[in-house]
Amino acid sequence: MTYQDLDEKVLEQLRQLSRRYAQTGQDLASNLEGLLYTDYLKYWDYIALDTLMTLQRPRTSFPDEMIFVVYHQITELFFKLIQWEIDQLLQADELPLPLWIDKMQRINRYMDILVRSSDIMSEGMEREQFLKFRMALLPASGFQSVQFREIELKSTTLWHLLDKDQQQHQQRSEPIEALYTSIYWKRGAIESESGKKTITLQHFEEKYDAHLMQLAQRHLQNNLYILLQEKSTVLNEEERAALHREYRRFDNLFNVGWRLAHLRAAAKFLMKKRGEAVASTGGTNWTQYLPPRFQKIIFFPNLWNEEEKSKWGTQLID
Numbered sequence: 324m325t326y327q328d329l330d331e332k333v334l335e336q337l338r339q340l341s342r343r344y345a346q347t348g349q350d351l352a353s354n355l356e357g358l359l360y361t362d363y364l365k366y367w368d369y370i371a372l373d374t375l376m377t378l379q380r381p382r383t384s385f386p387d388e389m390i391f392v393v394y395h396q397i398t399e400l401f402f403k404l405i406q407w408e409i410d411q412l413l414q415a416d417e418l419p420l421p422l423w424i425d426k427m428q429r430i431n432r433y434m435d436i437l438v439r440s441s442d443i444m445s446e447g448m449e450r451e452q453f454l455k456f457r458m459a460l461l462p463a464s465g466f467q468s469v470q471f472r473e474i475e476l477k478s479t480t481l482w483h484l485l486d487k488d489q490q491q492h493q494q495r496s497e498p499i500e501a502l503y504t505s506i507y508w509k510r511g512a513i514e515s516e517s518g519k520k521t522i523t524l525q526h527f528e529e530k531y532d533a534h535l536m537q538l539a540q541r542h543l544q545n546n547l548y549i550l551l552q553e554k555s556t557v558l559n560e561e562e563r564a565a566l567h568r569e570y571r572r573f574d575n576l577f578n579v580g581w582r583l584a585h586l587r588a589a590a591k592f593l594m595k596k597r598g599e600a601v602a603s604t605g606g607t608n609w610t611q612y613l614p615p616r617f618q619k620i621i622f623f624p625n626l627w628n629e630e631e632k633s634k635w636g637t638q639l640i641d
């Protein structure tokens with residue numbers, strides 16, 4: 324590139340900038356002068372590193388609690404990235420197949436990392452420390468991860484998230500409020516003896532029920548499952564198969580892979596040698612609630628055959 328070319332390019336950029344500033348009644352010269360005095364951007368400012376490093380706040384001095392806090396935060400950041408992609412899919416006016424597949428692959432890549440890194444929890448902390456520092460976070464629990472619930476509501480139709488026993492006594496056409504109260508995680512956080520909601524669930528409902536109900540309403544007809552029903556009809560068999568592969572992978576990773584890996588961590592820390600369970604911080608009957616073979620949450624049931632569904636939750640499907 325010669326200086327002549329550079330000047331032309333710079334002049335053209337100045338003309339464009341001038342037009343842009345003029346649209347909002349601003350003056351190009353003053354803004355250029357501002358540029359002269361503005362500091363160069365630094366990496367640490369760009370990613371807000373200083374702030375980020377202040378957000379890890381263990382409540383005890385057990386060193387392994389740092390791992391627990393940071394890994395939860397890492398997981399929440401991946402949940403954010405997953406929602407970022409789902410939102411773009413659900414808002415797209417046009418959805419060419421390569422873009423659709425690409426976004427599903429991104430989601431799967433994030434989930435795959437979460438599943439494969441879960442031994443940071445199950446293997447990477449001392450049980451003795453865990454059993455002590457966890458007492459300092461009662462009654463908080465990962466159960467209260469709102470992003471996990473948001474991903475569920477954006478992925479499938481509310482009906483598929485209902486507690487399976489409750490579902491038998493309900494109709495798909497019932498008002499959303501009735502369906503929402505039967506969602507599997509609300510039923511899972513009821514103390515079997517007293518029939519009362521756990522305090523962990525009560526706190527979560529106070530903070531997020533209105534938001535989640537609204538989200539459930541908004542995504543009743545706009546979720547990944549419906550998108551597949553509506554838009555994949557124009558695809559040929561080969562294209563549909565490629566898309567189904569990514570959808571199945573997501574279902575498998577989120578509802579089996581992650582749940583099994585998480586259960587493994589829970590069992591490692593909360594199971595006594597004699598096979599008794601230690602009470603969890605969220606107060607659920609977790610040995611009955613957490614196993615994916617009992618929950619049987621399937622986002623895209625139409626993509627699995629009867630045998631696969633009957634064995635759902637026992638192991639990752641290849």
Ligand code: HEM
Nearest residue numbers: 395398444464465466468471588589603604605606607609
């Ligand atoms: C040693 C590590 C962990 C243990 C022992 C553990 C234990 C538990 C238990 C027992 C529950 C059931 C609710 C309750 O009674 O508290 C639960 C739920 C949950 N935890 Fe964890 N957890 C661990 C790590 C994590 C991490 C790193 C995350 C990441 C955000 C997480 C997210 C969740 C979610 C989303 C639920 C609800 C799952 C569902 O409703 O099916 N947990 N956890």
